Amino acid sequence: MDAHPPYPSGLRLTGRRVLMVGGGHVAQRRVPALLASGAVVTVVSPEVTPAIEALADSGEIAWQQRAFEDSDVDGTWYVIAATDDHDANQAVSMASESRRVFCVRADDATAASAWTPAVGRSSGVTVAVLSNEESNRDPQRSAAIRDEILEGLREGAIAAPHHRDRTPGVVLVGGGPGDPELVSVAGRKALMQADVVVADRLAPRELLGELPSTTELVDVAKIPRGRFTAQEAINELIVARALEGKRVVRFKGGDSFVFGRGYEEVLACRAAGVPVTVVPGLTSPVAVPALAGIPITHRGITHEFTVVSGHVPPDHHDSLVDYEAVARLTGTLVLMMAVENAAAIAEALVRGGRDTATPVAVVCDGSMPAERTVLATLGTLGEQIAAERVRAPAIIVVGEVVRVAHPEYFAPHG
Ligand code: SAH
Numbered sequence: 001m002d003a004h005p006p007y008p009s010g011l012r013l014t015g016r017r018v019l020m021v022g023g024g025h026v027a028q029r030r031v032p033a034l035l036a037s038g039a040v041v042t043v044v045s046p047e048v049t050p051a052i053e054a055l056a057d058s059g060e061i062a063w064q065q066r067a068f069e070d071s072d073v074d075g076t077w078y079v080i081a082a083t084d085d086h087d088a089n090q091a092v093s094m095a096s097e098s099r100r101v102f103c104v105r106a107d108d109a110t111a112a113s114a115w116t117p118a119v120g121r122s123s124g125v126t127v128a129v130l131s132n133e134e135s136n137r138d139p140q141r142s143a144a145i146r147d148e149i150l151e152g153l154r155e156g157a158i159a160a161p162h163h164r165d166r167t168p169g170v171v172l173v174g175g176g177p178g179d180p181e182l183v184s185v186a187g188r189k190a191l192m193q194a195d196v197v198v199a200d201r202l203a204p205r206e207l208l209g210e211l212p213s214t215t216e217l218v219d220v221a222k223i224p225r226g227r228f229t230a231q232e233a234i235n236e237l238i239v240a241r242a243l244e245g246k247r248v249v250r251f252k253g254g255d256s257f258v259f260g261r262g263y264e265e266v267l268a269c270r271a272a273g274v275p276v277t278v279v280p281g282l283t284s285p286v287a288v289p290a291l292a293g294i295p296i297t298h299r300g301i302t303h304e305f306t307v308v309s310g311h312v313p314p315d316h317h318d319s320l321v322d323y324e325a326v327a328r329l330t331g332t333l334v335l336m337m338a339v340e341n342a343a344a345i346a347e348a349l350v351r352g353g354r355d356t357a358t359p360v361a362v363v364c365d366g367s368m369p370a371e372r373t374v375l376a377t378l379g380t381l382g383e384q385i386a387a388e389r390v391r392a393p394a395i396i397v398v399g400e401v402v403r404v405a406h407p408e409y410f411a412p413h414g
Contacts, residue, residue: 019044191207
């Protein structure tokens with residue numbers, strides 16, 4: 001028994017010979033990582049798995065199709081004894097020991113001069129986890145700890161604040177529909193690395209509670225406007241902070257470019273010479289119906305979906321939507337920012353030819369604790385919204401996919 005912990009080291013194997021004795025599943029699992037490290041791998045084994053044979057055929061490894069001989073260790077830097085035969089592995093480690101070459105044992109760690117850690121890579125680092133003693137060597141525990149560390153790195157919980165990416169600039173992060181679980185891995189990481197976070201009302205606010213205490217948090221609803229509109233004030237703010245050398249995250253609900261005015265911010269950054277990147281978000285017209293169990297497309301039912309902003313009514317001079325054309329479409333129609341104008345939009349669609357019995361679902365507060373779905377038809381939409389006291393934010397889904405999800409509520413089609 002050896003009570004000393006192992007001494008960790010990163011082997012730089014580029015161009016160096018590594019010997020793998022055995023060609024089974026252990027070898028198959030380890031060879032790719034050795035190749036990724038640049039090692040020159042020789043496999044010695046009478047038989048190998050098809051995957052190893054393929055690597056030999058393509059010339060990525062050398063394969064000696066025979067039993068191990070002590071002299072195989074000559075000229076190698078590192079040896080892995082991975083046969084399923086204890087005595088054969090023992091012979092490999094003895095030959096390695098006498099030549100002072102480190103040797104890993106797949107069968108018996110206590111008899112090995114080196115151990116393979118649980119390994120993973122993320123954010124430019126290699127994470128390797130080893131148990132301290134052979135007596136409590138527990139590969140599953142090491143792998144679980146490695147997974148926790150990798151997850152922390154990916155999600156930004158482990159950000160090593162003094163060494164994080166500090167390049168000044170603006171990152172537009174789409175936060176998804178509201179549930180903090182539905183932000184992307186890249187979005188979460190950008191948030192945790194930011195110096196300044198400028199957050200919208202609809203951005204997943206729970207994530208803001210996880211920001212390091214040093215992060216400056218700006219709530220857009222509270223930005224003083226003065227002689228600027230809200231959007232101009234936001235553009236000014238993100239540009240000014242980035243020019244001060246800060247890493248700024250502009251944090252929005254859904255996706256920044258779906259009725260999010262994100263591109264105005266991109267243009268403002270470009271005009272000021274500020275580097276700007278975008279992390280897409282799960283957009284609510286797609287995500288919210290899905291959360292409510294409504295498929296935005298369904299085989300045999302619809303070959304299209306159309307997303308329309310209903311923030312101005314159909315006959316308004318600012319409206320850019322051709323409702324007559326929309327009414328002629330037969331697929332799924334998703335209305336956003338449309339609670340106020342829902343009745344007028346439903347009327348315009350019926351006037352344009354859509355059936356008053358067309359199924360409609362209004363999904364309010366998607367992904368939030370208060371999420372609920374109000375069902376209606378184009379004919380009853382206005383009165384249902386009033387009767388159920390529907391408030392924004394809501395996604396209104398119009399079309400046969402609503403019947404697919406709620407056959408009990410609607411009469412069969414046709
Ligand atoms: N950029 C956002 C949309 C901003 S416009 C995105 O990509 O999702 C705001 C509108 O989005 C709201 O009026 C509502 O129609 C919709 N919306 C956003 N989040 C929502 C949610 N969690 N539940 C229901 N509707 C939502």
